[in-house]
Structure formats: structure tokens, C-alpha cells
Amino acid sequence: MEIRATEIMVAAGARELKDRETVVVGIGLPQVACFLAMSTHAPNLTPLLEIGVANMQPKDTPVGLADSRIFYRATCWSGFLDVMGMNLHRGVVDTGFLGALEVDRYGNINTTLSKEEGRVRYFNGSAGGNDVASLAKRVIVVMRHEKRKLPAAVAHLTSPGFVSGKSRAELSLRGNGPHRIITDKCVFGFDQTTRSAVLLSLHQDVSLEEVLANTGFPLEVRETPAITPLPTAEELRLLREDIDPKGVYLG
Amino acid sequence: MASVPEGAHIALGGFAIARNVIAVAHELIRQNKRNLTVSQGVAGLDTDLLVGAGLVKRLIIGGGSLDRFGPVHCINRARETNSLAFEDWTSLSICFRYLAGALGLSFIPIKSLIASEVLERLQQGGAANEVTGMKCPFSGEDYIAMTALTPDISFVHVQASDAEGNCRIDGPRWENEEQAKAARRLIVIAEEIVPTETIQREPERTIIPAHRVGAVIHQPYGAHPTAVFGRYDYDAAHLKLYVEYAKRADRIGDYIREYIRSTKDHADYLEKIGGAAQLRKLKADPALGY
Numbered sequence: 001m002e003i004r005a006t007e008i009m010v011a012a013g014a015r016e017l018k019d020r021e022t023v024v025v026g027i028g029l030p031q032v033a034c035f036l037a038m039s040t041h042a043p044n045l046t047p048l049l050e051i052g053v054a055n056m057q058p059k060d061t062p063v064g065l066a067d068s069r070i071f072y073r074a075t076c077w078s079g080f081l082d083v084m085g086m087n088l089h090r091g092v093v094d095t096g097f098l099g100a101l102e103v104d105r106y107g108n109i110n111t112t113l114s115k116e117e118g119r120v121r122y123f124n125g126s127a128g129g130n131d132v133a134s135l136a137k138r139v140i141v142v143m144r145h146e147k148r149k150l151p152a153a154v155a156h157l158t159s160p161g162f163v164s165g166k167s168r169a170e171l172s173l174r175g176n177g178p179h180r181i182i183t184d185k186c187v188f189g190f191d192q193t194t195r196s197a198v199l200l201s202l203h204q205d206v207s208l209e210e211v212l213a214n215t216g217f218p219l220e221v222r223e224t225p226a227i228t229p230l231p232t233a234e235e236l237r238l239l240r241e242d243i244d245p246k247g248v249y250l251g
Numbered sequence: 252m253a254s255v256p257e258g259a260h261i262a263l264g265g266f267a268i269a270r271n272v273i274a275v276a277h278e279l280i281r282q283n284k285r286n287l288t289v290s291q292g293v294a295g296l297d298t299d300l301l302v303g304a305g306l307v308k309r310l311i312i313g314g315g316s317l318d319r320f321g322p323v324h325c326i327n328r329a330r331e332t333n334s335l336a337f338e339d340w341t342s343l344s345i346c347f348r349y350l351a352g353a354l355g356l357s358f359i360p361i362k363s364l365i366a367s368e369v370l371e372r373l374q375q376g377g378a379a380n381e382v383t384g385m386k387c388p389f390s391g392e393d394y395i396a397m398t399a400l401t402p403d404i405s406f407v408h409v410q411a412s413d414a415e416g417n418c419r420i421d422g423p424r425w426e427n428e429e430q431a432k433a434a435r436r437l438i439v440i441a442e443e444i445v446p447t448e449t450i451q452r453e454p455e456r457t458i459i460p461a462h463r464v465g466a467v468i469h470q471p472y473g474a475h476p477t478a479v480f481g482r483y484d485y486d487a488a489h490l491k492l493y494v495e496y497a498k499r500a501d502r503i504g505d506y507i508r509e510y511i512r513s514t515k516d517h518a519d520y521l522e523k524i525g526g527a528a529q530l531r532k533l534k535a536d537p538a539l540g541y
Contacts, residue, residue, distance in 0.1 A: 027318075050342060051266060052423035060539075063487075064318025066269035066295070068480045068541035071423055079424045080292060080346040089343065089362060112339065112369075122327040126369055127293050127314030131343035134363040157368035171366045172393040 003230060005184035006250040007239055008203045009142055010036055011231035012182050013097070016140055021094040022046045022087065024132050027065045029142045030097035032239070032249050039238045048087060050128035052079035061248045084128055088135040091174060096136030098129060100143045102154045105196045105217035107161025107178025109133055109141060110154035126158050133159030138179035145183030151216040162195035186211050187228055191220060201226040252278040255404060258308075260288040262349070262400070262434060263297045264407035265477060266425045267316045268485045271297040272406040272440055274473035274517040280304045281512060290400055292345045292426040296477055296493065299323040300511070303503040307335055309377070311400070313342040320490045324497040338378045339369060344397060346426040351399035352433030360385060360394035370395065405434035407459070408474045410481055412441035416464030417450045417457045422480030422540065428458055436465040440473045442482050472521055472530055481540045483533040489524055 006029065013033030017023060019042040025034045034047050048054050051065055054076035062070035071077065087093050101123055102110040111129050114121045133139050139161070143149060157163065160171065161178040168177045181188040181197060185206045188197040198220045202211060204227060212219060231239070244250045252275065255261065265271030276297040279287070286308045289298050294315035301307050303325035315323035329335045340348075343363055351359035364370040364382070373382050385396040407427050409418045418439055420427060431437050439459070444467070450457060476486035476493070496506035514520040521530065535541050 049423070051425045060541075063320070063485075064267055064316065066267035066293075066316075066318055066478070068269070068422065068478055068484070068535075068539075071480075072539060072541075077421075077423045079428060080342055080426045081350060081429060084343040085346065085350075120331060122330045123322060124316045125312070125314035125339050126341040127316070128342040129314075130341040130367055130369055131363040134365060134367075157366075160366045163366045173365055174362050 003204075003236065004250060005203065007231050007236060008228055009182050009184055010239065010250070011235050012187055012228050013140060013142055014040065014235070015229070016180055017042050017045060017095060020044045022048065022092055023095045023097055024048045024050060024083065024088060024093050024136060025097045026099050027062070027070070028099055028249050030099060031070075032244055033142065034097060035243045036235060036238060039242065040235065048083045048093070050080060050084055050132070052077055052083050054083070061244060061246055084131050088131060091135070091137075093136045094138070096132035096139045096175070098132060098139065098141050100141050102149050102151060103141055103143060103181055104151055104154045104161075106163060106165055107139070107141070107181065107190060107197065108154050108157045108163060109159040109161065110156045112156040112158045115155045130159045133161070133175070134173050135175045138176050140180045140182065141178065142182045145185040145211070145214055147214045147216045152218070162190065165195050167195065185214065186225070194220070196220060198222070199225045201228040203228045204230060252282055252284070255279065255284050257284055258286040259403040260290065262290045262402035262405040262430045264405070264427050264430060265291065265295040265297045265474070266293050267295045267318050268320065268477045268490060269295070270408045270479055271295045271474050271477040272408050273297055273475060273477060274440060274468070274470045275406045276300045277511045277517060277520060279306060280507060290345065290402060292342050292430075294323055294326060296490070299325045299497065300507070302326050302329050302335065303497060304507050309336040309338070311338040311340065311345070313340045313345040317490065317494065321494040321498070324494065325503055328500060336377045338373060338376065340373070341369060342426070345400070346429055348397050348400040349426055349429035349433040351397070352401040353429050356399055358396050358398050360387070360396050362394060364395045365393070400433055402430070402434045404436045404438060405431050406438050406440065407431050408440045408479065409442070410479060411443045411445045412439055412467050413445055413447045413450045413461070414467065415447065415461035416459070416467045417447070417461045418459040418464070419456045420458045424458065431459050432463060437463055438466045438468065439464050440468045440470050442471055442473065442479055444469045470517055473517060475521065475524065475530070475533070478541065481535055481537070483530070483535050484541045486524070486529070486533055
């Protein structure tokens, strides 16, 4: 079986997580990446779910954050006030790991609405997204790479990154802001001075031209970008046999 | 439900497709309680039904979803057509506002919302008097101050309660405790009524004590088709069927007529969706909880 783009994405996401970190994860690819990290180099990572869960070990694939499958074998069940209040708001969450409808060059996230041909369509809104993006020490976003999903400015600024290129201190936000955007074509980081997205690595068989043509914001490319490391044979086995055997999220 | 006045602010305890107060939403629809203000952390099927039935005039939510079954179509459509007043907050800000209500504080500061369009829209819209910037009087740090949320009535679906209203909530409980204790009146819907001796054996499991509870309704499968951890799973087939109706403005009325208005009560609704045979299939494995 060929390596799927989603597998490259979650392996790249997993490598960003360090052992002993506390991570608030969203459903879907963030959660898959987090479990991959825990099965490899980060066995002592603490995953939290905004609904009030710590250290879940699901054995069946959940359909969402409200599915009892996701909080199987957890070590703590509490609520928003604990996970998002006394952890995120308290400032002890190292990484917030999110999905997005749109992300712009400053890492601002939209999960609220789309504007196409003048028509506004609403989606899920913030839920915990704004809280995670505002308060986690750093934020990683995983999303599909499409020009309209990576615009110059998001159609609705649901969750703040480096708004208007400002530092987080200037914005008076506690968390340090966006750290990575991981797509199915490449990995973006952020320039410390301009606070704008920069290309860090291209996935296997993806050209720079392809990324430039499919990115809606102006992209800084300083040197030949690296190639995103492929998932190892062991990572692929874990993903395909243990973490998402039915391909609910990776398929 | 007859005690719910038209135009009341009600807070619902569901999250997406878990522990929704479906029996309550259905009965409010049967009794046609109009002009409701509804607040909720993350809206699920319960609120989507009330909006779909045209009973909601103002919505105060942090987000909304039916997980992988789809978005909250009725709510999103109402926003697109501007047919109700809408306040779009975040999960934590709604929880903090309930917490302020529960603590008897008139406002609470938060470090979310800052620099976002969520805040901008709240300030420009109907929530202009509920949210503002402020500085800590001691350190000078910037905060967003929000008014307390004090619903007229909160509804929470729980796994077990005794007849007095001492409630257990198993599994994660999102903003339920704050939402319950912020309300002027609390109505609990329990899957099971247990003897008070059961509560007394493990009182640390009581999340809401009886003296805060106005009424207890015993309604098994009262959250169907959403899930109740440890009791039953969500009904995937029925949720898919609901979404087929809900995604079309001209079909949601058919669902409401067929499954709600033409059933006389929740027992009748449960018969309609397949009765005991269907409910048996959803029963949770005690070792798994789903």
C-alpha cells in the first residue's frame, strides 16, 4: 500500500509533540497524530479533550468529541471548567492541536463561515477553538491544502493567530500563537519577525510550484525547502493496524 | 413543560450528540412554547430541533455540531436567513458566564475572545451590553469582561438521580454543573431513579445536590437518538435520517410532524422509532460504556 498524504501529515504532526507535554487535541487527524506520538517517542504525553477528559485510550474509532468511544479508559472525567479553565486558561497546556476550515498567513483560523459568490454559509463556530488558539502555549493546525482554504485573510477570524502580523504580547494574548500548519502538501512555520507563514518542508512528490499555485496568501520561500520525512514502517504499522484500522480519518 | 413560560431563557445540557434533552425539546415543540432564548455550550440535536420548529428567538451558543453526522442544519440556516438573534461565543466563555451566574457574580473576566471577530461581532450585535474590554485593577492586564448567564430554567439529562434530585453524571460533563447551578430553576431528566441509600453510599458522585433541583423527571431513553454514556449509544440510523430532513428547509417540518407533533409523548416517540427492539440494539456494553 502506498503511503497516503494523511499518513505523512499525522507523522509530521506527531513529531512536533514532545514527551511529557500536555496537549489539547481536536477530533480527527489531530487526535490520530497525538496517539501516534504517544505510541512512539512521547509515551508520557498527556492528551486532554475540551469536554473534560484526560488520558483517553480509545479502542474503537469515535465519530466525534461527544462519542463515548473517544473517552474510553481515560484517567479523568471532568468538564470545560477543568480542561479549558484550570488547564488552558491556567496556562499549563503546551500544545493546542486543531483542524480548520480556513487559515491565513498569520495563522488566524476560521471555523465559522464561508463566503462564496457572495453567499454566506455557516459551519460549527468556535466551540473550544478560540479558547485553545488564544491560550495554548503553541498551536498546530492540520488541514487540507486548497487555495481557498489558505486565503490572504480568513473570511471570519474565529481564532486568533498573529492578528495583522502583531505579536501575541501586543495583542495581549497569553498563548504564544501558531507554530505549524501541516497540510497534505507541505509544512508551514512562522517567521519570528514578520509573523507570516513560511514554507518549511514539502511532502514527497510535491513541487514548490504546486504549493505556490495552491496557496492563497503570499508565501515566503527563502531557500530550497526540505522534504518532509516520511512515516517510518513502524509508524505506518501503528496507524494502519492500531490507531485507525478502518481508515475513518486516514482514508 | 407546561411550567415553561413563553419567552423564557432556557439552558440545555446536551453536547453535540451526547446527553441531549430530547424529551424536553420534543415536549416544548408539542406545547408550541414560542420566543425562547436558548443558551448552550456546544449546541446539538436538542437546540437544532427547537430552532427547526421556529420556537427560538435568540440563541446564545459557543458552537454547534452533530459530529460526523453533519452540522446543525436548522441553526445554520436560521443564521443564514437572519431569522433569529444570534450570539456566537466560545465553549469556555459560555462556561465562564454560567460559572459567574452560579457564583452570584455579575461578571467574569476571560483571556479568550481577544482580537477575534467572535468578539467584534458580539460587541456590534445583540451582545453589546454583555461584553467589553477591561483592565485588571491590580496588574493592569487586559481582559474581556462578560456578564453572568442566569437562565430562567436549566435542563440537564443525567444517568441517575434519587427521587429528591441528587444527581450523578457519569463520563465527561462539559459545562453541565455550572449551567445547572447558574439557573433560577433546574429541571433534571434522569434515565434511572435510584434509592437515596445508593446516593448515600457514594455521595462524592453527586454532581448536583437535591436542594438545587426544582423537579426530577424520570424518562428512560429521554436523550434518544443522542448517546448517554454507560446507558446507550447514539442511534446512528436515526441521526442520519434526521440530517436528511434537517438539511432541507422544506423537509424539517415533515420530521417534526412525523416524529414529534404526531406522537403524544416520549414513550409514543420511542415506539415510533422502533420501540424496544431498536432500543435494545443501542444498549451500552457496561465494560465499554457505549
